[in-house]
Amino acid sequence: MIFNWLTWLRILRVIAPAGVLLTVLMLPGSPRGQETKSSKNGQADQRHAESAVKKIPFPRPQSHAGNWLQYHGASADLYFNEAGGRGKACYTCHEKNDCIDCHNTMMPRDHSNTWRTLSHGFQAAGNRERCSMCHRQDYCVRCHNETEPRSHRGRWNSVNFSDGTADSPTHCTWCHYDGGFAPADNCVVCHRVARHTSAPVGHNISSSLNCWTAGCH
Amino acid sequence: MKIKNSLLHSIFFVSLFILFVIPVLPPCYLWAADAVPFTKNTLRREETETAFTVRGSFSTKYVYRTTEFSGAQVNDGDFFEQLRLDVTAPKKKDYEIHFLGAARESLGNDQGQSGFSPFEDISDTYSSKVTGYIYDAHLDINNLLTFLPQVRIGRQAGARDEPVFFDGIAADVAVGRRLNLTVYGGAAAHFYEINDSWGSDFLHGAGIDYSPFNSTMLSLDYLDVHDERDPFLGADQGDQHYSIALRQRFTPFLRAMAKYRSLNKEPRDIKARVIQAFPEADLELSLSYFKQFRTQNELSNEFSPYFDVLGQSVPFQSYDVKVRKMFGRHYALDIGYFQRSLVEAREENAFNRDYKRAFTVFEMADLLYDGLTFSLSGDYWDAGERKSASAGFDAEYKFKNKMKKAKIGMGTYYNLYKYDYYVQLGERQKVRTYHLNGTVPLTKGLFVNAKYEYEQSIEDYQTFKIGMRYDF
Numbered sequence: 001m002i003f004n005w006l007t008w009l010r011i012l013r014v015i016a017p018a019g020v021l022l023t024v025l026m027l028p029g030s031p032r033g034q035e036t037k038s039s040k041n042g043q044a045d046q047r048h049a050e051s052a053v054k055k056i057p058f059p060r061p062q063s064h065a066g067n068w069l070q071y072h073g074a075s076a077d078l079y080f081n082e083a084g085g086r087g088k089a090c091y092t093c094h095e096k097n098d099c100i101d102c103h104n105t106m107m108p109r110d111h112s113n114t115w116r117t118l119s120h121g122f123q124a125a126g127n128r129e130r131c132s133m134c135h136r137q138d139y140c141v142r143c144h145n146e147t148e149p150r151s152h153r154g155r156w157n158s159v160n161f162s163d164g165t166a167d168s169p170t171h172c173t174w175c176h177y178d179g180g181f182a183p184a185d186n187c188v189v190c191h192r193v194a195r196h197t198s199a200p201v202g203h204n205i206s207s208s209l210n211c212w213t214a215g216c217h
Numbered sequence: 218m219k220i221k222n223s224l225l226h227s228i229f230f231v232s233l234f235i236l237f238v239i240p241v242l243p244p245c246y247l248w249a250a251d252a253v254p255f256t257k258n259t260l261r262r263e264e265t266e267t268a269f270t271v272r273g274s275f276s277t278k279y280v281y282r283t284t285e286f287s288g289a290q291v292n293d294g295d296f297f298e299q300l301r302l303d304v305t306a307p308k309k310k311d312y313e314i315h316f317l318g319a320a321r322e323s324l325g326n327d328q329g330q331s332g333f334s335p336f337e338d339i340s341d342t343y344s345s346k347v348t349g350y351i352y353d354a355h356l357d358i359n360n361l362l363t364f365l366p367q368v369r370i371g372r373q374a375g376a377r378d379e380p381v382f383f384d385g386i387a388a389d390v391a392v393g394r395r396l397n398l399t400v401y402g403g404a405a406a407h408f409y410e411i412n413d414s415w416g417s418d419f420l421h422g423a424g425i426d427y428s429p430f431n432s433t434m435l436s437l438d439y440l441d442v443h444d445e446r447d448p449f450l451g452a453d454q455g456d457q458h459y460s461i462a463l464r465q466r467f468t469p470f471l472r473a474m475a476k477y478r479s480l481n482k483e484p485r486d487i488k489a490r491v492i493q494a495f496p497e498a499d500l501e502l503s504l505s506y507f508k509q510f511r512t513q514n515e516l517s518n519e520f521s522p523y524f525d526v527l528g529q530s531v532p533f534q535s536y537d538v539k540v541r542k543m544f545g546r547h548y549a550l551d552i553g554y555f556q557r558s559l560v561e562a563r564e565e566n567a568f569n570r571d572y573k574r575a576f577t578v579f580e581m582a583d584l585l586y587d588g589l590t591f592s593l594s595g596d597y598w599d600a601g602e603r604k605s606a607s608a609g610f611d612a613e614y615k616f617k618n619k620m621k622k623a624k625i626g627m628g629t630y631y632n633l634y635k636y637d638y639y640v641q642l643g644e645r646q647k648v649r650t651y652h653l654n655g656t657v658p659l660t661k662g663l664f665v666n667a668k669y670e671y672e673q674s675i676e677d678y679q680t681f682k683i684g685m686r687y688d689f
Contacts, residue, residue, distance in 0.1 A: 024542075063494070063501065066549025067541065067578050067592075074503040074539045075492050095272075095303055097317050100352055100374055105299060105319065109630060110596075110607065113282065114648045114674040117335060119605075119634060126557065126570040126600045128523050128530065136382065138409040138518060140526035142342045145411060150333045 073133070103134045117150060144190055268309070271689065273302040273316075278684030284676040286335045293336035294324035297684075313357035320349040335676055339409065350408055352382070364391050372406060377424040377438050379458065381519050382406035384415075395428045405442065407518050417445040420519065422458075432466040444517035456517045457481055470494040480520065484510040499544070505537035508560075527568040532560040551578040565601075572600035588615035588624075607632045621658035628652055649673040662688040 063075065076090070076099075090098075111120075124131055124140075131139075276299045283292040297319070304314040323346045327334060330341060340348050355371030369387045374380070376387040376399060385403015392398050402421030422440035429435070440458040462476035471493045478485040490505045513521055513530040521530070539553040555574040559565055580592040594609040611628030632648040654668035665685045672678040 062496070066543045066582070067551045067580050070551050070578050071501070071503075071539060071541050074490075074505070074537075075501070095315075097301060097303065097315060097353055101301060101317060104317075104350075104352060109609065110632065112630075112632075112648060112650055112670075112672050112674075113284075113335070113676070113678040113680070114632075114646075114672060116338060117333075118646070118675065119632070119648070122600075122603060122605065122634060123598070124523070124527060125568045125603075126572040126598070127574075128527055128568070129535075132380075132522060136380070136408055136522065138407055138411070138522060138525070139339065140523050142339050142409040142411065143337065144526050146329070146331060146342055147334070147337050148332055152333065 269304055269306050269312075271302060271304050273300070274686060274688045275300050276684060276686040278682055281681045282336055282678060284335050284678045286676055291335065292325075293327065295340065296322040296324060311359050313359065315353050315355055315357065316351075317353040318349065318351045320347065322347045335678075365389070366391050373401075376401040377422060377440070378436075378460070378462070379422075379438070379440055379519065381420060381422075381440070381442075382408070383420055385421075392425075397426045399424045399426075405444070405519065410518065412447055414445075418518070419443050434464045436460075436462040436464070438462075440519075442517040442519050444519070454515065454517045456520055458485075458520065470496060480513075480516070485513075486510060499542060501541040503537070503539040503541075506534070507537075508532075508534040528566075529569075531564040531566075531569045533557055533569070534560065547582055547584050549578075549580040549582070551576070553577070570600045570603075572598060574598050586614070589613070590615075603634075605632065605634045621661075623655070623657050625655040626652075627654070647674070664688075 064072075276297075278297040280295045280297065281292065282294075283290065285291075298321070299319045300316065301318075302314065302316040306312055321340050323340050325336070327336060327341045328344060328346060330337060334341075351372055353372060353374055355369045355373045358368045358370070360366060361368050365388060367389045369376075370385075372382065372384045373387060374382050376383075383401070383403040383405050385401065387399060387401035390398040390400065400421075400423045403419065404416045405418035405420045407418060420440065420442040422438065424436060424438040427435045427437075438458075438460040442454075442456050442458070444454040444456075446453055458478065458480050460476060460478040462474060464472070464474040466472050471491075473489070473491045475487070475489045477487045486507060486509045488505070488507045490503070492501065492503045494501045509530065509532050511532060515521055515524045515529075535555065535557040537553070537555045539551070541549070541551050543549045553574075553576045556572075558571050559569060562571070565571060574597065576594070576596040578592060578594045580590060582590045584591065590611075590613045592609075592611045592613075594607075594611075596605075596607040598605045607630065609628060609630040611626060613624060613626035615622060615624040617623070629652070630650040632650075634646040634648075650670060650672045652668060652670045654666065656664050656666040658664050663685065664687075666683070668680075668682040670678075670680040670682075672680070
């Protein structure tokens with residue numbers, strides 16, 4: 001059998017990064033509070049311990065170090081509902097209101113002004129489960145029920161005769177073509193029924209927008 | 218639940234009263250999770266002489282936003298408050314009171330707008346400038362009877378796993394040493410429902426936790442919801458929800474759970490999750506799987522909260538992997554990957570998409586000085602033709618001044634959206650955000666905080682927040 005070094009090179013290119021990653025991940029860690037500290041850090045921690053021990057009789061769990069805030073959702077479910085006592089581990093330090101306290105008042109960092117006016121639909125489209133972590137019933141419809149989106153301005157709903165030529169309102173192409181074959185089905189967020197006089201009677205727009213698959217168009 | 222002005226103003230003034238009266242009360246210790254090594258000199262929770270202790274927090278915040286829109290400078294101001302109270306009886310332990318409420322006052326004249334406004338948000342959809350929400354307000358009676366460890370009366374959230382709010386009663390019943398039963402019911406609370414009338418929606422449920430072994434817990438749940446709908450939109454909605462969950466701790470560092478839910482006697486979804494920690498390597502690994510079996514059409518508010526906007530949810534499955542690794546006491550790394558796949562690819566539409574998300578966060582703590590932390594984060598979403606990427610950098614410095622903790626932070630965050638269907642402004646939309654914030658303690662438990670944020674996007678927003686928080 002001829003040794004095909006190219007084949008082995010390809011395999012190595014796949015395995016090597018995985019091996020390096022695995023090695024890095026399994027490097028011995030130094031849990032906070034248990035490692036040998038430098039004298040400076042040791043003194044600081046000692047002072048901290050002396051002051052803190054007067055307040056809190058429990059050690060901070062090792063799991064809460066580092067980027068715990070980003071990770072806590074992954075383990076909260078299991079630890080909160082662990083066998084042997086519902087919420088026992090969490091309630092040692094946390095109050096019952098702590099979850100709802102944060103999840104109702106502290107917004108994720110991507111919830112900026114642009115997120116509010118423009119971008120939130122992008123992720124709600126793919127991951128409504130993420131929204132439901134904090135946003136309770138009927139949150140969306142409250143705003144969408146009464147406020148027009150940013151696009152509904154200018155020539156959106158009118159015909160421009162100012163230059164002597166008839167120009168289509170921009171909403172025609174937006175809704176019916178959207179630059180492709182599929183209609184811009186986000187229209188149904190607010191419009192459940194086509195309001196044109198040219199539309200057939202009872203021409204309702206469904207939330208799934210099966211214009212083609214239903215056999216109508 | 219919207220609160221009438223008179224009631225809200227009462228709450229507002231009571232809050233202020235609490236703010237200025239509480240500081241002169243005998244000091245209470247704050248029970249929060251803070252960093253402290255365990256020592257033999259550990260003190261027990263201090264038992265006070267008083268019959269009741271009051272803990273909680275009050276926070277207030279003023280937010281000012283300004284931007285240039287349609288050639289004119291526009292601005293908006295809002296005032297936020299939150300009050301949390303946990304009243305307990307440390308000695309007798311017979312009664313507890315828990316309260317969590319928030320209020321907001323819009324200082325601009327932007328109620329009930331129909332056109333686009335750069336500052337439009339949910340509080341502007343109410344006719345009143347002042348809105349309030351009560352999330353929790355319940356009285357807990359402990360050990361009322363030998364088989365009743367706790368009875369809760371009032372507004373409460375999540376008596377069991379499902380995130381429901383209701384005004385009613387819940388009771389924990391100790392059936393046996395290894396078997397606990399919870400029953401609950403009352404009027405459903407829908408905070409944002411447009412035509413909400415209290416008592417028209419109601420729910421009741423029950424759940425059992427059975428631990429045959431110390432490391433095993435089996436849970437059975439039942440929830441029945443009745444949701445009154447607008448007669449123009451359809452008939453009232455009633456749903457029955459059942460679930461069974463098994464939680465198992467295999468070793469101290471390996472835990473797993475599986476949960477199956479059915480809705481109206483049809484399979485709804487299944488979820489499985491495993492968490493494994495490797496203490497020697499300072500490594501934690503989480504794996505999750507979820508599958509929704511059937512198309513979810515309009516249901517009660519509790520079960521399909523976004524149907525009116527997003528429409529039906531078609532079957533999908535998702536995989537979620539998270540890895541968390543610490544390198545010594547200075548470095549921490551998070552890596553995560555999430556994939557959502559429709560069971561039937563042809564069913565993809567605007568609000569039911571296949572997508573992938575990957576993220577990473579790298580944190581460097583106490584590297585140059587104690588209390589100085591740097592973090593880098595990156596996030597990537599891929600939903601076919603719609604993609605987005607974001608990256609962030611933050612620096613935070615916590616320091617002590619006369620035993621009072623203060624912190625300052627600064628950072629930037631960058632978002633890139635490949636496509637967004639709300640505007641026709643080209644293929645890519647960039648958002649850059651810069652922020653500067655600080656928290657300064659004034660006295661024990663009283664903090665003043667401020668934040669400035671500059672956001673470059675279609676509009677350039679400037680946001681200034683200043684507030685205070687008092688923990689007692």
